[in-house]
Amino acid sequence: MSMLNRWLLFVATPFLFLSLLSSNVASAENESCLTCHSSMKGRMKTAAGALINLNIDTDRFQSSVHGILSCTDCHIRFSDDPHASPARAIPAPVASMAQKLSAKYAVDAVAVAACQTCHEEIFKKVVGSVHGKNIFEKNQTDGAFCIDCHGTAHYILKAKDPEAKMSRKHQVETCGKCHGDKKIIEKYNLQENVMESFTESFHGRKLHLGHTKVPVCASCHNAHDILTKTDPNSPVFGKNKITTCNKCHKGANETFVPAITHQKPGPIPYYTEKALIVLLLSTFAFIVIHVLLEAFSDIRDAIFRKRRDE
Numbered sequence: 001m002s003m004l005n006r007w008l009l010f011v012a013t014p015f016l017f018l019s020l021l022s023s024n025v026a027s028a029e030n031e032s033c034l035t036c037h038s039s040m041k042g043r044m045k046t047a048a049g050a051l052i053n054l055n056i057d058t059d060r061f062q063s064s065v066h067g068i069l070s071c072t073d074c075h076i077r078f079s080d081d082p083h084a085s086p087a088r089a090i091p092a093p094v095a096s097m098a099q100k101l102s103a104k105y106a107v108d109a110v111a112v113a114a115c116q117t118c119h120e121e122i123f124k125k126v127v128g129s130v131h132g133k134n135i136f137e138k139n140q141t142d143g144a145f146c147i148d149c150h151g152t153a154h155y156i157l158k159a160k161d162p163e164a165k166m167s168r169k170h171q172v173e174t175c176g177k178c179h180g181d182k183k184i185i186e187k188y189n190l191q192e193n194v195m196e197s198f199t200e201s202f203h204g205r206k207l208h209l210g211h212t213k214v215p216v217c218a219s220c221h222n223a224h225d226i227l228t229k230t231d232p233n234s235p236v237f238g239k240n241k242i243t244t245c246n247k248c249h250k251g252a253n254e255t256f257v258p259a260i261t262h263q264k265p266g267p268i269p270y271y272t273e274k275a276l277i278v279l280l281l282s283t284f285a286f287i288v289i290h291v292l293l294e295a296f297s298d299i300r301d302a303i304f305r306k307r308r309d310e
């Protein structure tokens, strides 16, 4: 071994050792949390009065998108001797968001606010969306935040995975938990037949048959920066609809765009349908009467002919 190589080895070894050590920290620490949380079963009330599920399924956690994370990347407040003192200082932006989220997430609002440490841009979009404003400006708890759409934080899958809550297979059902809920619709005066109109639309029926290119909710409304339709930045505001439909229907214009809305069928199609039914029935009646009259005249002719022949 040359002098230089020996020198390199001498310098590199501690670094190698340190990096091995730190890559093991996450799993060692998770093991300590999971010693309890993978074996504990059932639900219980925490001191704060929230009902929790104590069990974390280790395999499902590890095969989720966050399988390589430490529990305390999100549960910043916790340390493993069962979570008495803070594991480390909570960063100020996380702490301030957590305070605002605590009415909605009673178990560990810090863990929800911690999503921003790795998904900063998305987090900002959601805070500024109609859903985020419901929580941060109106101080309500009904708007959707990360885990309402993506499901339990420990078992999040890539949206491409059919089993993910935001996959094309499950998205309509997940948005529908709230957008099909009478109480929420009434409270916020939301459009009421959004779910039915989607299911009955051409897109919805094709989706049901397994079509892989038709839009689901977020294809037209966006995923994170969802806005009211009266907001000029909404993809379903006025002329923006042209761009939105154009993502898939090249050449869509002002006359094509109204083909899909969530409106109840208006009075014109309603009466058109009724008029068609009346027309159809009267055509049938006309044919039936015509045939009967013809039959009657044939019979009458036959009788007269018979009489004449006698």
Ligand code: HEC
Pocket: 029, 032, 033, 034, 035, 036, 037, 044, 045, 046, 047, 052, 054, 071, 072, 075, 078, 079, 080, 081, 082, 083, 107, 108
């Ligand atoms: C010695 C067993 C044990 C260990 C180790 C443990 N927990 Fe817990 N954990 C519990 C029990 C029991 C509860 C039930 C509620 C309580 O006592 O706060 C709980 C509740 C929780 C809750 C629900 C919120 C709350 O305030 O109760 C979270 C989140 C949690 N643990 C995360 C963790 C994390 C993260 C780790 C590892 C850093 C960990 N736990 C390690 C036993 C343990």
Ligand code: HEC
Pocket: 030, 033, 034, 037, 051, 052, 053, 054, 055, 056, 061, 066, 069, 070, 071, 072, 073, 074, 075, 104, 105, 106, 107, 108, 109, 111, 112, 147, 153, 154
């Ligand atoms: C990606 C972030 C994230 C990671 C990583 C994470 N958690 Fe959680 N955890 C959350 C969130 C968010 C909640 C729900 C908080 C709420 O509803 O107030 C939660 C809730 C819990 C609960 C309460 C269960 C319930 O019914 O609400 C326990 C126990 C828990 N976590 C333990 C763990 C353990 C143990 C690990 C590591 C194996 C872990 N968590 C990793 C984000 C995370």
Ligand code: HEC
Pocket: 115, 116, 119, 122, 123, 124, 126, 131, 144, 145, 146, 147, 148, 149, 150, 159, 166, 171, 218, 222, 223, 224, 226
């Ligand atoms: C209203 C429902 C909804 C909410 C709330 C929501 N998401 Fe999403 N998210 C989606 C949908 C839908 C997709 C899939 C988008 C796609 O297929 O292009 C997605 C995709 C993602 C992705 C991966 C794709 C990407 O754009 O990078 C990440 C990461 C993500 N969300 C994180 C978050 C975080 C963090 C929060 C909370 C701050 C959050 N989401 C809140 C619906 C939501």
Ligand code: HEC
Pocket: 065, 066, 069, 073, 074, 111, 112, 114, 115, 116, 117, 118, 119, 146, 147, 150, 153, 156, 157, 158, 159, 160
């Ligand atoms: C310590 C960093 C970290 C934290 C904290 C974190 N994530 Fe992630 N998240 C990641 C990484 C890294 C990936 C990408 C994994 C991959 O590509 O395989 C990811 C992926 C995702 C995806 C994948 C979507 C897709 O379709 O690809 C979603 C959704 C998501 N995170 C939501 C959340 C939510 C919700 C929280 C808070 C409860 C959170 N994340 C907290 C690092 C983090």
Ligand code: HEC
Pocket: 130, 131, 133, 134, 138, 142, 143, 144, 145, 148, 149, 171, 174, 175, 176, 177, 178, 179, 184, 188, 189, 190, 191, 217, 218, 221, 223, 226, 227, 228, 229
């Ligand atoms: C946890 C419940 C919940 C989930 C899940 C949810 N939403 Fe919402 N959404 C709401 C509430 C509540 C409002 C009204 C907020 C307000 O007005 O303060 C709203 C408002 C909206 C609006 C604006 C409506 C209006 O009239 O202003 C749109 C568009 C919307 N959501 C689309 C979606 C889509 C798309 C999804 C799924 C990707 C989704 N939402 C998932 C609760 C939810």
Ligand code: HEC
Pocket: 172, 175, 176, 179, 190, 191, 194, 195, 198, 203, 215, 216, 217, 218, 219, 220, 221, 227, 228, 229, 230, 236, 241, 260, 261, 262, 263
């Ligand atoms: C093909 C595009 C498209 C799809 C897919 C779609 N929407 Fe819409 N959505 C619209 C348009 C356009 C509007 C504007 C109002 C109208 O014309 O009826 C709208 C309006 C809404 C509104 C009322 C917004 C407001 O501000 O009053 C809600 C809530 C909503 N959609 C939710 C959903 C949900 C939930 C899904 C999935 C089940 C969905 N949308 C699927 C195009 C779509």
Ligand code: HEC
Pocket: 202, 203, 206, 213, 214, 215, 216, 219, 220, 241, 244, 245, 246, 247, 248, 249, 256, 257, 258, 259, 260
């Ligand atoms: C994510 C892609 C996507 C978006 C966005 C989208 N569509 Fe479609 N749409 C499709 C697909 C795919 C079909 C089915 C084509 C087929 O199987 O013939 C379809 C079919 C239709 C049909 C019936 C068949 C036809 O071509 O006339 C109408 C009408 C329609 N879409 C209207 C709209 C309107 C209006 C918008 C915007 C508000 C819109 N679509 C947005 C993908 C999309």
